[in-house]
Amino acid sequence: MIKRILTLLFFGFYSLTVCAQADTLLKVLSLKEYLLLPASGKLIDILALNTSIHADIRYATTNNFTGKQIYPYAKALLINRAAEAFLKASDSLNKLGYGIVVYDAYRPYRATVKFWELIHNEDYVANPSKGSRHNRGCAVDISLYKLSTGVYLPMPTEYDDFTLNAHAEATCLELSSMQNRTILQGVMTWAGFNIFPTEWWHFDFSGWPNWPVLDVSFTDLP
Numbered sequence: 001m002i003k004r005i006l007t008l009l010f011f012g013f014y015s016l017t018v019c020a021q022a023d024t025l026l027k028v029l030s031l032k033e034y035l036l037l038p039a040s041g042k043l044i045d046i047l048a049l050n051t052s053i054h055a056d057i058r059y060a061t062t063n064n065f066t067g068k069q070i071y072p073y074a075k076a077l078l079i080n081r082a083a084e085a086f087l088k089a090s091d092s093l094n095k096l097g098y099g100i101v102v103y104d105a106y107r108p109y110r111a112t113v114k115f116w117e118l119i120h121n122e123d124y125v126a127n128p129s130k131g132s133r134h135n136r137g138c139a140v141d142i143s144l145y146k147l148s149t150g151v152y153l154p155m156p157t158e159y160d161d162f163t164l165n166a167h168a169e170a171t172c173l174e175l176s177s178m179q180n181r182t183i184l185q186g187v188m189t190w191a192g193f194n195i196f197p198t199e200w201w202h203f204d205f206s207g208w209p210n211w212p213v214l215d216v217s218f219t220d221l222p
């Protein structure tokens with residue numbers, strides 16, 4: 001019995017230590033620290049890059065998987081370096097007759113904490129002890145629309161669908177939706193983004209681990 005209690009105490013202590021280590025390992029930059037970053041790491045408005053980029057920022061509405069409005073208003077930001085690659089992708093897609101729909105981009109760290117409080121499940125939301133790639137201004141959630149009509153292109157699932165059909169390599173789907181997903185993935189990877197295995201809409205700028213997690217609210221940004 002004593003042995004069992006000691007074992008439980010050991011593992012309890014061990015898991016607490018690991019959590020504490022994870023917490024201390026993650027450096028989250030405040031506004032003051034963010035302002036000291038080089039220009040390449042500063043957040044810029046990607047909606048202003050090109051008039052064809054369309055905003056459909058779901059977390060600025062209640063039309064998202066949490067059912068709650070997370071952002072005070074619609075905003076889509078990436079760090080400069082990632083925004084350059086994003087513009088390259090947008091220009092290329094325009095030439096093919098498509099425009100980008102942006103569902104989400106930079107997400108302040110405090111929003112990731114809020115997601116975690118609402119949905120305590122790492123299958124669906126990032127664990128704040130690790131931070132999200134969105135917190136680094138290096139990830140975008142996007143889809144495509146047809147420039148000539150403004151109509152969204154069919155994709156394998158809706159945004160923030162957590163089924164297997166949302167996986168980046170899911171098969172047995174409508175042919176047109178798979179073709180549209182292939183165009184999106186092909187252009188984004190060519191421009192310098194990585195595909196995310198479980199979400200067709202999510203792309204990470206390839207240098208994301210080099211950039212810090214930011215906790216700068218939309219309203220505090222200069």
Ligand SMILES: [Zn+2]
Pocket residue numbers: 104134139140141201202203
């Ligand atoms: Zn995402």
